[in-house]
Amino acid sequence: MSIATKSKYSPGILSLLPIFYVTWSDSVLSPSEIKIIRKRIQDLDFLTFSDKRQLVKWLNPAQPPSPEEFKEWIQELKKHAPEFDENEKLGLSEMGLKIAQSSIGYRQDEVWKSPKTQQALQEIEEALGIRSEISKTLLETKLQPGKSTSEISNKGSFDTTKMQAILDGEHGELINRVKKLLRDPAFSYEILRDKADQRKRVSEQVQYLADQGASTYAFPEKYGGKGAVAKSIAVFEAVSYHDQSLLIKFGVQFGLFGGAIYGLGTERHFEKYLNDMMTFKLPGCFAMTETGHGSNVRDLETTATYNHSTGLITVHSPVYDAGKEYIGNAMDSRMAAVFAQLIVNGKNEGVHALMVPLRDRHHNLLPGVKVLDCGYKMGLNGVDNGRIWFDQVTIPKENLLNKYGDIDEDGNYISPIENPAKRFFTMLGALVAGRVSVGIAGNTGAKSALSIAVKYALKRRQFSANDNEKETLIMDYPSHQKRLIPRIAKTYALNFALHNLQALYAKQYGTGEMREVETLAAGLKSYATWHCTDTVQEAREACGGKGYLQENRLTDLKADTDIFTTFEGDNTVLLQLVAKSLMSEFRDNFNDGGYMAIIRFLADRFSTSLTELNPITIRNTNAEHLLDKDFHISAFNYRVNKLTITVGQRMRNYLKRRITPYQAYLRCQIHMQEMAEAYVEKVILDSFYATIERTDDEGCRAALTKLCQLFALNTIQDHKGWYLENDYMTGSKTKALRRVVNKLIQELRPEVLNLVTAFNIPDELLGAKIVES
Incomplete structure (x- = not known):
């Protein structure tokens, strides 16, 4: 008793x-x-x-x-x-x-x-x-302070194999097959600090991948390919879990160089180059960026002048700044896809791509070609970046990649697209796969960093309440959870949005209707790669001194992925492209139907959001309301819609005051970037909720719902100043939101091991000694 x-x-x-x-x-x-x-x-x-x-x-x-x-x-x-x-x-x-x-x-x-x-x-x-x-x-x-209390369980509530299948999507089998290949000792992760050694090893590994057929997915079966463009991106994703130098070398050869041949060339180029390119017998590079012109491709200075009497095109770098800058594969390549201003009969027909030989079969530079090594970089020293200049280099007319522009037998320029601006953007749209791929690679960089940081935090102990207790796992400190768990949620969110983009790209590939893909690729690439740099840095700090050791991979992840923010376009510039696309929609709505079109446009934009602006709703601090899907979607929609409307109004007001369109654009540039970011976040949230709707497994669905709620509320919290300024929320609501975010983080703590385990990154690919089993 x-x-x-x-x-x-x-x-x-x-x-x-x-x-x-x-x-x-x-x-x-x-x-x-x-x-x-x-x-x-x-x-x-x-x-x-x-x-x-x-x-x-x-x-x-x-x-x-x-x-x-x-x-x-x-x-x-x-x-x-x-x-x-x-x-x-x-x-x-x-x-x-x-x-x-x-x-x-x-x-x-x-x-x-x-x-x-x-x-x-x-x-x-x-x-x-x-x-x-x-x-x-x-x-x-x-x-019970005198007794060692039970630690938080790491068993989790869902099947990691099922979650992995959801994360990998329809190409999971292929991704796992490539990961298995990369676990072979031939691909073992090594720290090589001499760039010559590192480059040699990476080149050998690219050849191994080519020998296994990993390079063939994007190209037609007729030339030795597999004709599955979505699968080529899946291969790129699998490789991105491993050495980033290998990833970029692989991507330059088969994605950029090969993509230029297939995306901009025609049958004659396919017959001549594709098979050797896929087998790595023809190493090549993608020579677009110049010292004086990076993002501004339209104004490149390299020229390609056609001489009808000889049937030759002369490629020339007229000034030092016209040199091709930072070209991956430049030191190994025998040929380059060179982007230059095509001049026919004295008229500049705009930027086109041409196949220009760089070296002979003995690897000697050809006459008129100058190549210099970029030397050591912050990271990716296994990739041979170089600078290239051309001094009156002549090539046959047939070397012009002529899908969108050609020179006929009479020496006249012809094109299936009459409008030069449309032709230019169509040509660039054919190369959008690079942005899709780099966005995915950025997110896998975040996955790797989070896997290392979380697994280490579940081993490392620090401090205890008294001498009789075991020290506390650092993962059990709320501050540590706050550092990592919201970033896990954002990584999951980006995973689904990027895979949706991958599927959309494959669906629209070759149709000529790539505007939506181009907009999404620019936005998601920017958002994902910025997320990567932020997450890798936080993971490095979360691992303390261990994270600073090269043997634990985070230093290389930090150095190698940092360039992703400017690869395939500077992120800030890409967000401006997203904004311009959104403003085009805005402009079209205003121009097509006059005043009534404006009314319809505004009504459509705000139809899901106006209910949020009543005095009761903006003060609603109920946890059930804050966790509700409709609140999240309405808040995200309101932000992008309001920003689009207000930037449009500003632009119109400037134009009415006879300020030039270019100056009006400059004055609204920061506003437009914020609008673009809001649009990207809306796309990501919609993708996340769509994934949850398709998920049948109850355990995975419950975990994904919590992650989605955390992503949504954490994002709203990041922009709480804007929401407060626009009277969408009161201070009491943002305070309540912070509390709900903290509770979600606590509830997800027992799931963290499962959440990163579902990324399925083998130790051999992760390359960090602190988490080796």
Whole structure:
């Protein structure tokens, strides 16, 4: 028989005291939480009138419990706290019931064994969002400080194999096959600091991949390919989990150089070059960027002048700054796809691509070609970047990649696209696969960094409450969780958006209608690669000094992926392209139907958002509302719509004042970039929710829902200043939002190992000694 210990509080109050303690632990109770507890308390028939009055008194936000009362609560709970089984999964409500039972002995405890009582307390706990293992551990540490408390489980609640299949999508089998190949000792991750050694090894590995047919997916079967463009991006994704120098060398050869031949050439080029390019017998490079012109491709200075009397085209770098800059594969290549201003009969027909030989079969530079090594870089030293100049180099007319522009037998320029501007953008659109691929590679860089940081945080211990306890895992510190878990959520979100883009690209490939793909590729590439640089840095810091050691890969990840923010276009410039595309839609709506079109446009833009602007909604701090899908979608939609409307209004006002379009654009440039970012975030959120809708497995669906909620709310929190300025939220709502974000992070803590395990990055590819099994 248990002997009850006299308590200051009744069993009813004791049953709720664990919930009250944890709920008040961050010193703030939101109005919606107070409302929930008050209502639930009034419905609890096992509480006396005196119990209810005391509990309601503790809910006064103007007079929150004092430090003395907190100490008193803990002292009272300690009197009755039973010995908790470390393996027992208890929530705060179950702890409260045990404490209430202990306070009255076993003769009067029937009410505390009633399923109705247990359910009522659990409903309060769930409504407040504190039904988690972390909440239980927080209180358990206070109640039994002399005993090593149970650590948070890392078992997770979902099948990682099923989650991996969701992450990999329809090409999961191919991705896993390439990963298996990369685990071979021939691809073992090594630290080579001499660039000559590193380049030699990377070139050998590119050849191995070509020998295995990994280079053939984007090209037609007629020439030895497999004719599956989406699968070529999947191969690129698989390689991106490994050495980034190998990835970029592989991408330059088969993506950029090969892509230029197939995307801009015709049958004569396919017959002549494709097979040798795929087998790596013909190493090549993609020579677009110049010292004086990077993002501004239209104004490249290299010239390609046609002489009809000889049938030759002369490629020339007229000034030093016209030299091709930072060209990957430049030191190994025998041929280059060179972008130059095509001049026919004295007329500049705009930028076109031409196949220009650089070296003979003995690797000697050809006459008129000058190539210099870029030397050591911040990272990617396994890639042979170089600078190239041409001094009156002549090539046959047939070397012009002539899909969109050609020279006929009479020496006249011809093109299936009459408009030069449309021709130029169509040509660039044929090369958009690079941006899709680099965006995916950026996100896999984030996956690798997070895998290292999380697995290390589940090994590394630091500090303890007293000398009798094991030190605490650093993953169990809320500050550490805050560093990593929101970034895991964003990585998952980007994964689904990028795979949707990959599928859309494959669907529209070759149709000539690539505008939507180009816009999404520019936006998602920017967002994903910025996310990568941010995540790798945070992961490095989260691993402390271990993260600074080269043997643990984060230093190379940081150095190698940093360039992704300017690869395939500078991110800031790419966001401006996204903004211009959005503004084109805006302009089309205004020009097509006059005043009524404007009314329809505005009504459509704000149809899902105006309900959010009533005084009740903008102050709604209820957790259920903040976690609701409709709130997230409405908030994201409102932001992109409002920014689009306001930038359009600014542009029109400037033009009315006779400010030139270019100057008006410059004045709105920052505003437009913010609009583009909002659009990209909306696309990512929509993709995430669409993925959840397609997910049948309950465990995976529940985890993905929490991740999506965290991504949505964390993103809104990042922009809370904008939402406050635009009266979309009040300060009380943004405070409540912060609390819900923190609770979601706590609830996802037991899932972190599963979440990174689902990335399925083998140790051989991860290349970090601190996480080797």
